[in-house]
Amino acid sequence: MQSSDLIIEEPATKKAKIICELPNSEAPKNAPKSNGEQMAAIDTNLYSRQIYALGHSAMEHLRKASVLVSGLGSVGVEVAKNLILGGVRSVTLHDTKALAFRDLSAHFYAKESDVGTNRAKVCFDKLAELNDTVNCALSVENLSEDFVKQFDLVVLTDASFSTQTEVNGWTRNHRKMFISADARGLFSYAFVDLGDEFVVNDSDGETCKEVLVEYIDCESGDVMTLEGAFHQLEDGDHVVFTDFEHAELNEIPPVPVTLKGSNVFNIGNALAAFSGTVQGPVSRGRVQQVKVPKKMSFKPLSLALAEPDFMIWDFAKFDEPAQLHALWQALYSFEATKNYSPSPRSDADAKLLKENLPKDSPEMPDSLLFNFSYQACGNLQPIASLIGGLVAQEAMKAVTHHTTPLKQFLYTDSLEALPGADSTFDAAKLGTNDCAPRNNRYDGQAAVFGWAFQEALQQQKWFIVGAGAIGCELLKNMAMIGLGCGNNGSLTITDPDTIEVSNLNRQFLFRRPDVGKKKSEVAARSVKAFNSAIHINPMSEIVAESTEHIFGDDFFARLNGVCNALDNVEARRYVDRRCVYYQLPLLESGTMGAKGNTQVVFPHLTESYGSTSDPPEKETPICTLRNFPYQIHHTIQWARAKFTDYFTSVAEAVNQYLDNVNDFLHRVNQMTFSQRIEVLSTLERALVVEYPKSAEECVSWARELFDTLYHNDIAQMLHNFPSAMLTAQGDKFWSGTKRCPHTLNFDVNNPEHFEFVFSASILRAQSYSLAPITDRKKVAQLAMAYCSRPFRPQEGVRIAVTDAEATANDGNTANGDEDETESRLNDLNVKLARLKLENIRRMTPIDFEKDDDSNHHVDFVTSASNLRAENYNIEKADRMKTKQIAGKIIPALATTTALVSGLVCIELYKTIEADGKRSTAPIEHFKNAFINLATPFIAFSEPGKAQKKKYLDIDFTLWDRFEIDGPMTLGQLIDWVESKSGLTISMISSGVSLLYAFFQPAKKVAERKDMDLIAVFEEVSRGKVPDHRRAIVLEALTQNEENEDVDIPFIKYNFR
DSSP states (O other): OOGGGOOBOOOOSSOOOOOOBOOTTSOOTTOOOTTOOSOOOBOHHHHHHHHHHHOHHHHHHHTTOEEEEEOOSHHHHHHHHHHHHHTOSEEEEEOOOBOOGGGGGGOTTOOGGGTTSBHHHHHHHHHHTTOTTSEEEEEOSOOOHHHHTTSSEEEEESOOHHHHHHHHHHHHHTTOEEEEEEEETTEEEEEEEOOSSEEESBSSOOOOOEEEEEEEETTTTEEEEOTTOOOOOOTTOEEEEESOSSGGGGGOOOEEOEEEETTEEEOTTTTGGGTTTSOSBOTTOEEEEEOOOEEEOOOOHHHHTTSOOEEOSOGGGTTHHHHHHHHHHHHHHHHHHHSSOOOTTOHHHHHHHHHTSOTTOOOOOHHHHHHHHHTTTOOOHHHHHHHHHHHHHHHHHHHHOBSOOOOSEEEEEOGGGSOOTTSTTOGGGOOHHHHOOOSSTTHHHHHHHOHHHHHHHHTOEEEEEOOSHHHHHHHHHHHHHTTTOSTTOEEEEEOOOBOOGGGTTTOTTOOGGGTTSBHHHHHHHHHHTTOTTOOEEEEOOOOSGGGTTTSSHHHHHTOSEEEEOOSOHHHHHHHHHHHHHHTOOEEEEEEEBTEEEEEEEOTTTBOOGGGSOOOOOOOOOHHHHHTOOOSHHHHHHHHHHHHHIIIIIHHHHHHHHHHOHHHHHHHHHTSOHHHHHHHHHHHHIIIIISOOSSHHHHHHHHHHHHHIIIIIHHHHHHHHSOTTOBOTTSOBSSOTTOOOOOOOOOOTTSHHHHHHHHHHHHHHHHHTTOOOOOOHHHHHHHHHHOOOOOOOOOTTOOOOSSHHHHHHHHTTOSOSOHHHHHHHHHHHHHHHHTOOGGGSOOOOOOOOOTTOTTSSHHHHHHHHHHHHHHHTTOOOOOHHHHHHHHTTOOOBOHHHHHHHHHHHHHHHHTTOOGGGOOOOOOGGGOOEEEEETTTTEEEEEOOOBOOOEEETTEEEOTTOEEEEESOOBHHHHHHHHHHHHSSEEEEEEETTEEEEETTSOHHHHHHHHTSBHHHHHHHHHTSOOOTTOSEEEEEEEEEOTTOOEEOOOEEEEEOO
């Protein structure tokens, strides 16, 4: 994607919606025609995270699409919300049904006073407010073929199969696409029909892989990648050759691959014509994956009902799709015949439902049939969130042709959420009265779990860490299920961040007027509108060691559980450790584009989040970034580091020096000679040699920096390593990953050359608290007036070829003998001492901010990276890609977030027990989930069990501890633990403080054994125990009779 392809619009200032009640015979006036003749502009700030997930082409298709969402019940409102957030050009909301009490448990835009009002009318205004770049229309008339044919896609929810079949027939008649869905209780389904010849342009949405080639055997078709460069391709992937010395290879069309190993694949006879001419090592060759469109054929619902294709929801329930397929048909038949839905816990209705099963229905357990019937009136927000997210993603696939659609039925059930025999709320013991409607907002949920369970939910106290995309969805779901809505219940949510424009595309509790406000406060206010009974406490503190005086013993003691909605691993690990310490359930989740995962951490059952870890990301070698880049990622990382070097680190060092010269120099004098010279040289350049007195001088500095980075440094590189240079082994030096660079000469008419100087000069001026020159013509004149100094190569300059050399060079910055080094240090100190500090301005450190397009940060990194890429003949990246890599932006979709948050809240149901007690649900009832909506793929697994350890004959896990109440001396504690464990203690520590060790002097040991334990802790740690802490954690090293080390649980010493 090139930057020139982007069509950017200013943020809308007026809500773009059309409110109209459409007769069934006319199309929505705001819906663009299906051929996309109306091209909508794209607000890249608003949609940036989605563009990174889908690509710009898919986003353009969304901005041309017209979608009808019919049926604004629990599933329909979720689908509509996600599509509107996603930026579909036109969304028409249709319904003919009136809101019922049963709808309220999973309809976040409805309230009790809306009962009896058309469901589409109830939610239209709120849905239209979600995205001011989407046109919304309203229809409340019966559907007709003439009406339906105007849309690119119809999403039909809460309708029988007979109605679906009719509407699907209409869409088929006009070559339009169709998706349907429904949810009842813990069950849901989706159906997709995209026609006979649907083209998928990109089957998985993954970034195309690229790998360097070491060797090609044209005769056999084997391609071997460079050592250590694994291709990561799959059988059937297509590739093209590029950047080969033999130009004819670069012209070969895409060819499929067959894998032969992690670094070898075969392309058949595609290169047979070049046999004998292209053999042996190939310099600078690379292979790039390309996506080849594929066709898919779908059956209409009328045929698919009899000949269904199923996607498996849970491989532990492999036979269920066919059974549920029959049960849903029976349910719709029952409702058409009886004109009502089976009543909760009615065995009579369940038996009648069984009579409506199709004749060829598969055998199924009665427990499945009866539970399905019992829940026909059920309406659960987590299930609606789950299936609504999935269906909205399928809708996006349909209109964008991006990633693989569902083919064709998906049936889900989450019956593990029903309380079992060990629970106070055992679902098997529920009667009709326990689940009967009471004409309130929880009727749909009580129909599944009963009213006693509902009351327990309302008294729960939970903590949500993070108010971003997942946090917003969790808040919505929790408010709708009534969590924390009772007299003794509460929800606490914390997030230190403020709202940005880029958040609005998926964090649906926020609007444009909220930009700049605290996320947690706005989220709490918004969710109160969903359920006014919720008791919510918004906070804006981080959860970390530094805030344990806020989130301490008293805070966690009140909680029933914690949900993580965080975007970084370290914060997740910290919260995980706190939950283990306080023995609280933790529901963990995360998303990245179309991928997501959930994890249940449950006391004394499962492992914790920190029990396992992903392998560390492979770091790019230092010498590659500094001297031998060969991928655009390398030049972007380099440019990002230069931003910090020039505009952040220097300013911070200067300010520290100005704040306290003596203290700064004292710290510098503790460093090595080379480090001292490096730090003081930086100050000399910043305050003496290059200190700008005007913005004009900042332009000259930027112009000189261009010559340094893109001409002189490269010329020095070629002086050290000429283009024809050979290694000691006789191989070309510039081969493999080493790309021979070339110098650049400044050209003011080259946009990238000028942008570098322009953005660098502005940032330079800002860092020195000068008013920058923003007149591009004036900057151009100053840049042209600059006189470049002729380059003269230097001898003795060391350029690292390996990381070992780079590290050695870093440790030997000071060249020359000791006398020269001392002289250089003295010279630097003298120059700095002469400065009149009162005449020097404090500098302004500039922190890289990726989401402000007016600050020139991304402009600098983009131009700096692309110029270096030009030096090394690397394909450049546009601003969007550079922004993503430099800003480490994680792709995000509202659809994935909705699905994942639904899965989290299904697991939350399983943690509920009476009176806030811990659930007795077995570990096999809990599920960790792994999803990829792009392929699509869903997998569940039982959470990993807490690993057992053993001391003597006693098993323990990470959840166990020795808990001791003080006061107690150190000696008494040692005696207590040794008596309890039957082992001998050799050391006791708390964090980094060693309280007792066998090798310490006997006198000190004797003295400390007689001291109060807290007094010992405070003496060793040299600080008082904070008032908010009621206990300290101790770790003991113990031995058995054979003097073998033995692990025991940690010790929790309660002293308050």
